[in-house]
Every structure is written in C-alpha cells, then in structure tokens.
Amino acid sequence: xxxxxxxxxxxxxxSFAFFSGSINELEYPEYFPKxxxxxxxxxxxxxxxxxxxxLFYDPILxxxxxxxxxxxxxxxxxxxxxxxxxxxxxxxxxGTRNAPALINLAWSNSFMWDGAVNHxxxxxxxxxxxxxEMGEKIETVIEKLNxxxxxxxxxxxxxxxxxxxxxxLLKALAQFQLGLISANSKYxxxxxxxxxxxxxxxxxxxxxxxxxxxxxxxxxxxxGEFANNGLPIDTTLNDLGRMTVTKDSTDAFKFKxxxxxxxxxxxxxxxxxxxxxxxxxLKHYNTGIIASKTLAPSLKDSIKISxxxxxxxxAFLLSLSDKDFVFNPEFRFPRETLLLxxx
Amino acid sequence: MKLLLIIxxxxxxxxxxxxxxxxxxxxxxxTMGEKVINLLESDQALRNDSLEIVIDKFLFYASQFQLxxxxxxxxxxRNSFHLINASEPGSLFIDxxxxxxxxxxxxxxxxxxxxxxxxxxxxxxxxxxxxxxYWTWQSGYINFKLEGRSLQCPSRKNQFQFHIGxxxxxxxxxxxxxxxxxxxxxxxxxxxxxxxxxxxxxxxLSETYEVMSPTAEAFELSHLLAKIYSLNK
Numbered sequence: 001x002x003x004x005x006x007x008x009x010x011x012x013x014x015s016f017a018f019f020s021g022s023i024n025e026l027e028y029p030e031y032f033p034k035x036x037x038x039x040x041x042x043x044x045x046x047x048x049x050x051x052x053x054x055l056f057y058d059p060i061l062x063x064x065x066x067x068x069x070x071x072x073x074x075x076x077x078x079x080x081x082x083x084x085x086x087x088x089x090x091x092x093x094x095g096t097r098n099a100p101a102l103i104n105l106a107w108s109n110s111f112m113w114d115g116a117v118n119h120x121x122x123x124x125x126x127x128x129x130x131x132x133e134m135g136e137k138i139e140t141v142i143e144k145l146n147x148x149x150x151x152x153x154x155x156x157x158x159x160x161x162x163x164x165x166x167x168x169l170l171k172a173l174a175q176f177q178l179g180l181i182s183a184n185s186k187y188x189x190x191x192x193x194x195x196x197x198x199x200x201x202x203x204x205x206x207x208x209x210x211x212x213x214x215x216x217x218x219x220x221x222x223x224g225e226f227a228n229n230g231l232p233i234d235t236t237l238n239d240l241g242r243m244t245v246t247k248d249s250t251d252a253f254k255f256k257x258x259x260x261x262x263x264x265x266x267x268x269x270x271x272x273x274x275x276x277x278x279x280x281x282l283k284h285y286n287t288g289i290i291a292s293k294t295l296a297p298s299l300k301d302s303i304k305i306s307x308x309x310x311x312x313x314x315a316f317l318l319s320l321s322d323k324d325f326v327f328n329p330e331f332r333f334p335r336e337t338l339l340l341x342x343x
Numbered sequence: 344m345k346l347l348l349i350i351x352x353x354x355x356x357x358x359x360x361x362x363x364x365x366x367x368x369x370x371x372x373x374t375m376g377e378k379v380i381n382l383l384e385s386d387q388a389l390r391n392d393s394l395e396i397v398i399d400k401f402l403f404y405a406s407q408f409q410l411x412x413x414x415x416x417x418x419x420x421r422n423s424f425h426l427i428n429a430s431e432p433g434s435l436f437i438d439x440x441x442x443x444x445x446x447x448x449x450x451x452x453x454x455x456x457x458x459x460x461x462x463x464x465x466x467x468x469x470x471x472x473x474x475x476x477y478w479t480w481q482s483g484y485i486n487f488k489l490e491g492r493s494l495q496c497p498s499r500k501n502q503f504q505f506h507i508g509x510x511x512x513x514x515x516x517x518x519x520x521x522x523x524x525x526x527x528x529x530x531x532x533x534x535x536x537x538x539x540x541x542x543x544x545x546x547x548l549s550e551t552y553e554v555m556s557p558t559a560e561a562f563e564l565s566h567l568l569a570k571i572y573s574l575n576k
Contacts, residue, residue, distance in 0.1 A: 038463070038464070041463065041464055042464065042465075116480060116481040116482065117481070117482045118461070118462045118482040118483075119462060119463070119464040119465075119482060120464070121464035121465035122464065122465065122472070122477075122482050125472055125477065125479040126479050126480055128479070129479040129480070130479075130480070138472060138473050138479070139473045139475070142473055165467055165471055165473070166465065166467075166471040166472045166473035166474075167465045167466055167467035167470075167471050167472075168467075170464075170465035170472065171464075171465050174464070174465070245481060247558070247559075
C-alpha cells in the first residue's frame with residue numbers, strides 16, 4: 001500500500017511541476033448559487049476543455065463516423081435540436097425523446113428527462129452506446145481515438161498521457177460542457193443593474209413569479225427537480241418519465257424541470273418536443289392541463305392568464321435569451337483542431 | 344520552483360525503496376462445485392449433476408479490502424477497487440502491502456461498488472467505464488456479472504445473463520464478505536474460492552435467466568453472493 005501512496009505523491013508532484021499554469025476557474029455571476037459539480041475531481045483546464053470541445057464535435061464517437069454530439073446539440077439552438085421533435089441519430093433512427101438544451105450544467109445533479117444519469121461525466125456514455133443515437137461501444141471509441149493522429153497529442157496536453165481512456169474522454173467532454181454557462185441575457189444585465197425591463201416584460205416577470213417560478217426557479221430557471229406539468233400522455237410513446245428510473249408509481253409522468261434560459265432558441269418544447277412555440281406552451285398551462293394522480297399540486301387549477309398576459313409572459317421569457325451564449329465562437333466547431341486532422 | 348518540485352518527487356520515490364513492507368497475495372479461484380473454471384479454454388462445459396452449465400463470462404468488483412484481528416481492523420487498503428475477471432489471469436490475484444509484523448485473522452472485502460463511488464463521476468483504472476461493468480443508459484456500476492448457457496434456459500442459445508448492480512436504496516446490492524482464516528502468522532498467500540454453483544443452484548434457471556438492471560430482483564439475487572465466497576478449503 002505505502003508504495004502506491006509514494007507513487008501517487010511522486011506523480012502528483014511531477015505532473016504539477018510540468019502541467020501547472022493552465023488551470024482556470026469557472027466564472028459565474030454572484031447571484032448564482034454554488035455549482036454542484038465537484039471540480040476537485042476534475043479541475044478545469046484549458047487543454048482539457050479544448051480536447052472536450054474536439055470530442056463534442058467529432059463524429060468519431062459514433063459507429064459509422066457520421067453522428068457527433070453536436071448533431072443533436074447545436075450551439076445556435078442553445079445546444080438543443082430544432083429540426084426534429086424526437087432525437088434523430090445514426091442510420092436515421094428516431095429516438096423517443098427531444099434533445100434538451102445544454103446550459104449551466106455545473107448546477108445540475110441529475111441528467112436526462114428522467115434523471116437516469118447521476119453525474120455529468122457519465123452522461124456521454126448514454127448517447128455513445130445508444131443504438132439509435134451514436135450506436136458505438138465505448139471501448140471501440142477509445143481504440144479509434146488511440147489510432148487517430150490528432151487525439152494522442154491532445155490527450156497528452158490535457159492529461160499528461162497520450163493514451164486515451166474512458167475516464168479521460170468523459171472528463172474532457174464534461175469540461176467542455178461545464179463551460180457552457182449562460183449568464184448574459186437581458187435578465188442578467190437587469191440583475192446586475194445595467195438595464196431595465198420594459199413594461200410588458202415587467203408585467204410578464206410578475207406573472208412568472210406568481211405562476212412559474214416555483215418550478216422554473218430563478219436564476220437558473222429550474223429547481224432541478226421532477227414534476228408532472230399536466231401534459232396529455234402521448235400514447236405512441238407512453239413515456240413514464242421519472243418512474244422509469246425509480247420504479248415508484250408516485251413518479252409516473254414526472255419529467256425534469258427544464259431551464260427556461262434561451263427558450264427562444266431551444267424549440268420544440270417538452271420531453272417529446274410536442275410544442276413548436278412558446279404560445280403553444282402557454283396555452284397548455286392556460287387551458288390544456290390534464291388532471292392525474294401525479295399532477296403537480298401547483299398546477300391543479302390551470303393558470304388563469306389572458307391573451308395579453310400571455311404576450312407579456314412571452315416577452316419576459318425572451319429576456320432570457322443570451323446571444324453571447326449562442327454566438328460564442330468558443331462554443332463552435334473547433335476548426336483549428338478538427339479540420340487539420342482531416343487533411 | 345519546478346526544479347525543487349522535481350527533486351522533492353525524486354526523494355519521495357527513493358524513500359519507498361527503504362520502506363519495509365511485505366506482500367500479501369490474494370488469489371481468486373472461480374469454481375463450479377469442486378471444478379475450477381478456466382475460461383481461457385473456450386466452451387468448457389461444467390457438468391454438475393443437477394445443472395448442465397457453460398460459463399462464458401464472469402467478472403466482479405472486489406472492493407474495500409480490510410484485514411481484521413478478531414473484529415478490529417488492522418489494515419485497510421485505500422482506494423481499494425479491483426475488477427476480478429475470470430478471462431484475465433492477471434486480474435485473478437491482488438497484492439496488499441502490509442507491514443511485516445501485522446497480525447490478523449480475518450479477511451474482509453465487499454463485492455461491488457459503494458454508492459458514494461457510484462455518484463462520483465468518471466474514474467480510471469479498474470473503475471474505468473470501458474471495462475464493461477458500467478451501465479450506460481442508467482448510471483451505475485455492475486457489481487457482479489455472470490453469463491453462460493444452460494439447457495434449462497428457454498432463451499436464445501439457452502443463455503443466461505446476470506448483471507447485478509445498482510447503488511440506490513432500497514435496492515443497494517453491495518455485499519460485505521468476511522472470511523475467518525485462523526492464525527495469520529507468516530501467511531503471505533490466501534486463496535478465495537468462488538463457488539458459482541452455490542449461486543446458480545439457488546436460481547430456477549428455467550424462469551430466471553436474465554437480470555440486467557438494478558431492480559428488486561437483482562437486489563434479491565445479490566444476497567446469494569454472500570455465501571459463495573470461501574477461503575482455503
């Protein structure tokens with residue numbers, strides 16, 4: 001045992017001596033809570049983020065090298081997917097759920113619409129091995145990466161070891177995604193006292209606090225919990241939501257409360273992409289709620305809002321759009337890393 | 344500064360050569376009754392009177408190794424996670440580095456991965472998710488994986504597949520195994536036998552042959568595991 005400890009100390013000191021200098025801190029506004037991601041196990045580092053970004057955009061992660069994470073998670077849609085209601089993967093397979101936006105993931109403690117994944121690091125295994133998403137085995141991905149020309153040096157710069165491993169692949173992908181922080185919408189600028197709401201947004205904000213904030217709680221616009229918001233059941237899918245994971249019937253039809261940041265860009269909405277516009281979403285909350293055993297108590301009485309008020313609510317929701325996020329050049333396809341290799 | 348760190352590291356490295364320690368080697372030997380399972384010879388049919396069985400794959404996590412003297416822990420391996428894979432001879436033993444004078448009379452370890460480790464993100468070594476012991480569609484390690492064939496199974500190719508794992512209560516299947524070993528003085532090798540027939544004989548293979556998610560059924564099967572490990576018979 002002791003020998004092992006010495007080795008660890010030895011390598012820790014050794015690698016610290018060589019690789020110190022590129023570590024950076026997660027930047028977020030002071031009105032955000034503390035992130036839940038444990039950075040001590042995966043300290044942010046520019047080289048790891050760079051590797052993670054390359055992996056996120058590289059179809060090498062899929063069986064036939066056609067599908068990348070970005071195929072379903074597009075930066076311009078706040079990393080959601082807008083062409084399809086349900087996800088569209090390898091061999092043109094259609095999945096059973098809508099690809100969610102990827103925003104402020106460092107504050108999430110469960111992933112997927114039903115919370116089946118317990119840690120951001122482990123999330124990527126699901127799409128990689130899903131037969132309708134990327135259809136690949138993680139072992140084969142690692143082999144392909146180790147046989148490629150660009151990845152060994154990228155892994156070396158990131159982890160001090162040019163051999164790709166599952167752990168390093170997952171940690172790098174997580175690092176890129178942890179950096180996907182949206183905190184510069186009009187709402188945020190107002191929070192920081194740099195701007196003010198117009199009248200319609202102000203009315204919308206008031207309605208939001210009354211009717212929506214208990215689940216879509218600011219400043220992250222989600223509590224991270226699961227709820228049944230009264231959608232009629234789509235009998236072609238019969239998706240039980242959270243109950244699939246907990247096997248507890250009191251969780252039937254509960255889904256993870258999604259953030260509302262950048263909803264302008266992340267349509268279609270809900271776990272199955274059933275609504276194509278915010279107006280349709282509001283109509284649902286207004287008149288479409290279906291009673292059931294697990295319906296959230298706060299939605300037992302439909303939300304009473306007039307057509308004008310709906311417009312105000314939409315105006316407020318649009319103040320959550322963060323153009324600096326969806327147009328951030330750091331979040332896009334990394335041409336410098338990935339195109340070089342293709343030559 | 345960097346030079347200093349490198350020198351420091353060098354000193355650490357040489358100290359370990361001086362430390363007086365001894366190796367306790369623990370072998371794991373999977374059996375079917377009296378018969379040792381050798382997965383390197385393919386398609387080895389293990390005929391046992393009541394069962395006609397071929398084992399194709401057998402892996403499990405052994406973690407949290409401890410040595411006890413009566414009930415007092417005298418040695419605890421840190422970061423103790425080992426994937427034991429019947430198809431990989433190199434994984435069928437582990438070495439514990441203990442002090443030469445250590446007196447102990449019990450070996451303790453867990454079959455499986457604790458819940459904290461299960462929610463702590465990506466890990467390397469034996470815990471790397473490329474080892475085939477991590478569920479991808481729902482987070483969680485597989486503690487114990489046994490696959491094979493029996494004519495009793497009505498499945499395709501008469502296969503049975505038991506993937507026992509999970510980390511969430513009430514179905515938390517990790518099992519603690521404590522094996523008494525009598526006097527330990529000068530013991531530097533232990534053999535842990537794993538009798539899979541004791542597991543399979545408790546299962547009606549014509550009904551239960553595919554358990555592959557962290558369910559109540561898997562949890563129930565996990566209790567059988569406590570009885571299949573024994574020491575130096």
